[in-house]
Amino acid sequence: MSATESRYGRLLSDFEVGATYEHPWEVTVDGGTVALFQASFLDATPIYASAVMAKSCGLQDRPLHPLLCLNLGLSFSVHDVSEQAIAHLAYIDVRFPEAGYVGDTVRARSTVLGVKPASSGDKGVVHVRTILENERGAVLCAFERKALIRAGKLAERPAWANASGADTPDVKQFPSVPKALRDGGKGGFGPYANDFAVGQVFTHAIGKTIGESEHMQLTALVRNSHPLHFDEVYCKDNSFTKQRVVYGGLVLSWVATLASRDLCGNALWELGLDAGAHPNGVVGGDTLYAASKVLDVKPHANGSGEVTLRLVGVKNKTSAQAFAEHGEALFADELSKKETKIKEKVVEITRTIYVRKKP
Amino acid sequence: MSATESRYGRLLSDFEVGATYEHPWEVTVDGGTVALFQASFLDATPIYASAVMAKSCGLQDRPLHPLLCLNLGLSFSVHDVSEQAIAHLAYIDVRFPEAGYVGDTVRARSTVLGVKPASSGDKGVVHVRTILENERGAVLCAFERKALIRAGKLAERPAWANASGADTPDVKQFPSVPKALRDGGKGGFGPYANDFAVGQVFTHAIGKTIGESEHMQLTALVRNSHPLHFDEVYCKDNSFTKQRVVYGGLVLSWVATLASRDLCGNALWELGLDAGAHPNGVVGGDTLYAASKVLDVKPHANGSGEVTLRLVGVKNKTSAQAFAEHGEALFADELSKKETKIKEKVVEITRTIYVRKKP
Amino acid sequence: MSATESRYGRLLSDFEVGATYEHPWEVTVDGGTVALFQASFLDATPIYASAVMAKSCGLQDRPLHPLLCLNLGLSFSVHDVSEQAIAHLAYIDVRFPEAGYVGDTVRARSTVLGVKPASSGDKGVVHVRTILENERGAVLCAFERKALIRAGKLAERPAWANASGADTPDVKQFPSVPKALRDGGKGGFGPYANDFAVGQVFTHAIGKTIGESEHMQLTALVRNSHPLHFDEVYCKDNSFTKQRVVYGGLVLSWVATLASRDLCGNALWELGLDAGAHPNGVVGGDTLYAASKVLDVKPHANGSGEVTLRLVGVKNKTSAQAFAEHGEALFADELSKKETKIKEKVVEITRTIYVRKKP
Secondary structure, eight states: OOEEOOOOSOOGGGOOTTOEEEOOOOEEOOHHHHHHHHHHOOOOOHHHHOHHHHHHTTOSSOOOOHHHHHHHHHHHHIIIIITTEEEEEEEEEEEOOSOOOTTOEEEEEEEEEEEEEOTTSSEEEEEEEEEEEETTOOEEEEEEEEEEEESSOOTTOOGGGOOBOOOOOOGGGSOSSOTTOOSOOOOSSSOOGGGOOTTOEEEOOOOEEOOHHHHHHHHHHTTOOOGGGTOHHHHHHHOTTSSOOOOHHHHHHHHHHHTHHHHOTTEEEEEEEEEEEOSSOOOTTOEEEEEEEEEEEEEOTTSOEEEEEEEEEEESSOHHHHHHHHGGGGGSOSTTOSSOOOTTEEEEEEEEEEEOOOO | OOEEOOOOSOOGGGOOTTOEEEOOOOEEOOHHHHHHHHHHOOOOOHHHHOHHHHHHTTOSSOOOOHHHHHHHHHHHHIIIIITTEEEEEEEEEEEOOSOOOTTOEEEEEEEEEEEEEOTTSSEEEEEEEEEEEETTOOEEEEEEEEEEEESSOOTTOOGGGOOBOOOOOOGGGSOSSOTTOOSOOOOSSSOOGGGOOTTOEEEOOOOEEOOHHHHHHHHHHTTOOOGGGTOHHHHHHHOTTSSOOOOHHHHHHHHHHHTHHHHOTTEEEEEEEEEEEOSSOOOTTOEEEEEEEEEEEEEOTTSOEEEEEEEEEEESSOHHHHHHHHGGGGGSOSTTOSSOOOTTEEEEEEEEEEEOOOO | OOEEOOOOSOOGGGOOTTOEEEOOOOEEOOHHHHHHHHHHOOOOOHHHHOHHHHHHTTOSSOOOOHHHHHHHHHHHHIIIIITTEEEEEEEEEEEOOSOOOTTOEEEEEEEEEEEEEOTTSSEEEEEEEEEEEETTOOEEEEEEEEEEEESSOOTTOOGGGOOBOOOOOOGGGSOSSOTTOOSOOOOSSSOOGGGOOTTOEEEOOOOEEOOHHHHHHHHHHTTOOOGGGTOHHHHHHHOTTSSOOOOHHHHHHHHHHHTHHHHOTTEEEEEEEEEEEOSSOOOTTOEEEEEEEEEEEEEOTTSOEEEEEEEEEEESSOHHHHHHHHGGGGGSOSTTOSSOOOTTEEEEEEEEEEEOOOO
């Protein structure tokens, strides 16, 4: 008798512009999810770690870390969108409209915004919009992303796996800060809004070596089902490195949190991420470092402000060394460069954080 | 002065048929326990992950994953039963009579059902029955198992370690489904009861490479005290592989969850496991794959049904490749075979799941 | 443009006797924190694992494990005290005055008690006192410690990082047992107060191999920011082993918990730790073993008692083998020895536990 072998994700011809996929994962987030996230990312932003701080800022409890929400939303979508993908190409307009909390049960769905076959005919770019909601319909994360997908149709995708849902709203219609959030508390780490200067560069001093088990655990925790990250047999034939590759959403999280002691002690919210990409891959045992450059500071009337930074991650050398070698080119958009690509760059993204004024 | 060196577990002559051992572990299960379990096992069964789904099925909250309960019960018993064991031989009639929840404090006890010395005289088979209860006396897991134990008496087992308890009831007297459970919800993954056909074979597509830290963490989390799993110095002299061996209850859990996206999206309960064994060992770095064969489908009047499958796990090759090589023999009972044993098979077990009808 | 590179910790001339540093970490401890701690340390002390046992002893719930509290307090202080340290030299008078619980939000502060430059002029010893408090001001842990610090001033420490606080009270003014604690329960493991005899030596039989990911996760979980423990690039130039070194607070925790099945089944509280040091370092992959020697037994009128032990950890050989080789010298203070230092000794500390009488 022959065997059934179901496969998930989609090939290029399986995507239809305008279709919305209801991702099947439905997960109640608990304190353990939060702790595991904290156990790999030495994040210094107080509002995500301390219930006392969060309540002083008008929230009911510690909100789920925005990067955890992004990772849940992106990973839930892998089953329907990118489990057959060759590469993740871009993070676009990531927002965190509402605070999520421990106890929330989250689901996600994605709408296909575009499908663009490459001239080579063997692959193409798929553009989707994904939202992550809790059981009360509050949107914890909304974003767009692009992935590189092989041509063809996936014969082994079972019919039951094709649940469709209501269209996802445009990311831009969402607020960028939870309604309840107000200036409060006072973080022990980092600068206030008016301490940031446009053009300022930070080379964050300390790195993080990635453990094999920890990156696989976090990948499963957020339900990312792409075997590239945890299946060595698959990787021998299918990975560009011939080995397991660290899931990019975690690379982004490590790099962002490596910057957090210098930047985020008084950050009250992650207003958004945009124009993000992973120019090179990361494997277990690599050591990540972060650098940030201030692109813009938009003061609010009350003295708080919105600080926009370009965040860059490099591997196996300090960011100070990378900045000494490449100068301002370290912060230039890698994928649009014609020459002298920076081989150690593993992530680049523009982020805007809401930072309180000095009390 | 000489030193006291307490040792735990028992040798063959330390077991007395009819004796019941109260295992000393007493542990409150929290959300972190659940999250760590989820962080290694990409399980797609919605009722164990989502409080919303669980409540729609009549339960008060997400129930503890049955495989977590089995691992807690089996591991708690190691201290008294199998810490000196050479091998775990068989899982017999495993049931999950009641749902456990986060916050439950669990304990276990085991009754000796049989002791059978081998003709060689240097070892024998011990047969025990174990139940795992919460503080309200609800039985979360009940099972029998057999272990291969060296002959002799353990001089170093301290007297205080010999707590005895009330006899454990026969596993067969327990219900196989929690009283409160009812058909509800609708899972995003997998088939309904009437989609299964007797004889159908599934080669589950995706594997999982086992991390060193993650298997040791899970072993400690469930309080398995056998040094074979986490003590490299012990293993140099005492392990058949000369290195740490992954605890079998985890191997079973990995293999079962690798099958879950294909089978368990609409599974509402694990009715039981039986006739289970680990024909070959697994070490950190091995990659596991799963295959399932439908043995029986018992429809209920309401359209739901009981689906019995033979679940097999293999290492370091895909289950599709193993099925191509061995055909139906992949699902034949390994330990009773005279010839052509399948060296890559790491677990085989019969499982019955309760699957809802299509709503 | 030049880059800002903030560095944390302090050099010798940055310390002023009498100054108190408010450490910026503010963290709500959740069930996941507890589970991750349990997932690496197979601790058998029932009061920290079981809510039922803890309530029978007068506490409101499972108290946070004292070693978790010590690790949180010590690690929070790294950012201000020891992130530039060459070595941790001594644990002095560690106490656990109040029980902490899941949900507590904890902070720490440290007072400089002494600064003593070495005659070489390139380094010196800093002596601090640290307390860890919850949001209601209950002191969960208070201790002193000494660290070896390089001479000089740290130019890159940002001004905002210098928060000062109220002086920390003398450790000796705190009670050594939480007020609410009373004799209760009955542990399944280990001896009662009157089973301990002065001079008795325990070589605890089972070891624990340290995983790379698990030690890095625990280090981040408790917010230890010293790159020696998780930054391989830093370690190539700055580690005495040229590789990541396991954080000492974890080494102590592994060794203490390896002793717990033999000693702590009826321990109701950790009354204190003192005269502790790490004579040699530990790296991922090392296997730890523990030995204990009873120094004193102080019976209470009610039959319970205070048992003082010298706890020693060794690496990559069993403690029985270490005791066979070194005899009682295994328990002698390593750092004060002139000769025959024990190269495999990784921790030594004096601990006093409160042990209930036989019911």
